Amino acid sequence: MNELRIGYGFDVHAFATGRRLVLGGVSIEHEAGLAGHSDADVLIHAIIDALLGAAALGDIGRLFPDSDERYRDASSIEMLGEVYRLLCSRGGRIVNLDTVVVCQRPRISPHIEKIKQAISAALGGLSPERIGIKGKTTEGLGFAGRGEGIAAHAVALVQVAASGIA
Numbered sequence: 001m002n003e004l005r006i007g008y009g010f011d012v013h014a015f016a017t018g019r020r021l022v023l024g025g026v027s028i029e030h031e032a033g034l035a036g037h038s039d040a041d042v043l044i045h046a047i048i049d050a051l052l053g054a055a056a057l058g059d060i061g062r063l064f065p066d067s068d069e070r071y072r073d074a075s076s077i078e079m080l081g082e083v084y085r086l087l088c089s090r091g092g093r094i095v096n097l098d099t100v101v102v103c104q105r106p107r108i109s110p111h112i113e114k115i116k117q118a119i120s121a122a123l124g125g126l127s128p129e130r131i132g133i134k135g136k137t138t139e140g141l142g143f144a145g146r147g148e149g150i151a152a153h154a155v156a157l158v159q160v161a162a163s164g165i166a
Contacts, residue, residue: 009047026115048079063079092159
C-alpha cells in the first residue's frame with residue numbers, strides 16, 4: 001500500500017556582492033549573488049527541505065551542515081541530486097513540486113523553463129510538467145521588496161511505500 005506525504009520548505013538568503021546568482025541550478029545575470037556557505041541557491045534549498053520533510057528525513061542543515069568545509073561553495077543542484085537518490089533508496093517517488101521565488105529583482109519568469117530543466121535533470125528526469133516555478137514580488141514591502149535578498153517556498157508531494165519511509 002502506498003501513501004502520499006506533503007513536505008514544505010522555506011529558505012532565505014541576503015544578496016552579496018562578488019558572488020554569482022544561482023537560482024534553481026541556473027546562473028542568472030544580476031549585480032549580486034546570494035550569501036551562503038554553498039552556492040546559496042535559495043530555491044533548491046527550499047525544494048530540498050520540502051522533499052526531506054515529506055520523507056521525515058530531517059532538513060538541509062542536517063545533511064549538508066554549513067560547518068562542513070566539503071560544502072563550501074558546493075553546487076546546490078548536486079545536493080538536490082543526492083537528496084533525490086536518498087529518497088529513492090527509501091522507496092519514495094516525487095509526484096510533484098510547487099515553488100515560489102520571492103524577490104523584486106531579478107525577474108524570474110524569463111528563467112522558468114531553464115530552471116525546470118535543471119531541476120528535472122537533478123530529479124532523475126521528473127517531468128517538467130510536474131514542477132511549478134512562480135516568481136512573486138512583494139510590491140516593495142519587506143526585505144525582498146527592499147532588494148536585500150531572495151526567499152523561496154516549496155511544497156512537495158511524495159508517494160512512499162507504507163513500509164519504505166518511516
